[in-house]
Amino acid sequence: MITSVQNNLVKKMKKLHMAKERKKQSQFLLEGTHLVETAVASGWPIEMLLVSDDYALTGDLASLPYEVISDNVLEHLSVTKTPQGIIALANMKEMDFPRESTxxxxxxxxxxxxxxxxxxxxxxxxxxxxxxxxxxxxxxxxxxxxxxxxxxxxxxxxxxxxxxxxxxxxxxxxxxxxxxxxxxxxxxxxxxxxxxxxxxxxxxxxxxxxxxxxxxxxxxxxxxxxxxxxxxxxxxxxxxxxxxxx
Missing domain, CATH: 3.40.1280.10 (SPOUT methyltransferase, trefoil knot domain)
Structure with a gap:
């Protein structure tokens, strides 16, 4: 379990709250079950998950690399009032303009x-x-x-x-x-x-x-x-x- 906010991975992810770091790393954070599940279901590139000790990974989420984090680390990374216990490190991707658009x-x-x-x-x-x-x-x-x-x-x-x-x-x-x-x-x-x-x-x-x-x-x-x-x-x-x- 990652328990320190000084952990290198945690520090890297914390920096992604800043636009210049997101651009530099070509990554961003997703927080909450719905967003993470939707991203995974759509095939969006997810590098890894951070989950609280009591969060149950099911379905497609269970196949992704993950680290367990303590509550203080979750609160350190979260931007919501009531964290749901899961944060994903996602990669940005170039989206193509659909050729048949109307x-x-x-x-x-x-x-x-x-x-x-x-x-x-x-x-x-x-x-x-x-x-x-x-x-x-x-x-x-x-x-x-x-x-x-x-x-x-x-x-x-x-x-x-x-x-x-x-x-x-x-x-x-x-x-x-x-x-x-x-x-x-x-x-x-x-x-x-x-x-x-x-x-x-x-x-x-x-x-x-x-x-x-x-x-x-x-x-x-x-x-x-x-x-x-x-x-x-x-x-x-x-x-x-x-x-x-x-």
Missing amino acids: RVLVCDGVQDPGNLGTIIRTADAAGFDAVIYGKGSADLYNDKTVRSTQGSLFHIPVIQADLLEKLPELKSAGFHVWGAALQESVIYNEAEKTEKLAIIVGNEGAGIREEILEMADTIVKIPIYGQAESLNVAIAAGILMYEAKK
Whole structure:
């Protein structure tokens, strides 16, 4: 049993709470039974597990390398209030853009990890083929982002790209592009829906960058019927994605 927070493996994993270390090591942490089981079931590369003494490894989890850790080590590594007794050391992997895609969600500068994670989860639920996120967006492997996806990170390709390069590629491949904004816009359920459709949503405060919005074929808006100034970006993305699937 690993009982010291000064253990080399524990120190390595603790560093993965920092974005620069995740990038340096090309690894990140998964915490909790649901996320770990979902990752393993999807074939995501898991290097090893750390489990508490009373955690029962079953099914596919039992075939993975593991170390038993004491409660103080678990609390040292955990970012949740009530740790479930399992933390996985996972490897990052490059995700390919699906060649036969017809529905894609594009995030321009979505900074909040919870919003990005919820958008990925909703894209998975709506049957979208991929999520593309660009400059200024939250770190995909931030713990809050990963937890907010509720495992959908392991179901749908999520790709980081330069949107100034990726959007022209999508348009060349036959995608019609919606941009969510207010200026010179049409109500979203009146917009043209083509065989291939990409939807851009933007930064929580500033919206979509002008140079990105200029690439949209149609500007769409979601009407506000009450007194709220705006919709949360993840909610707006969900409304647009489900409309696109009709």
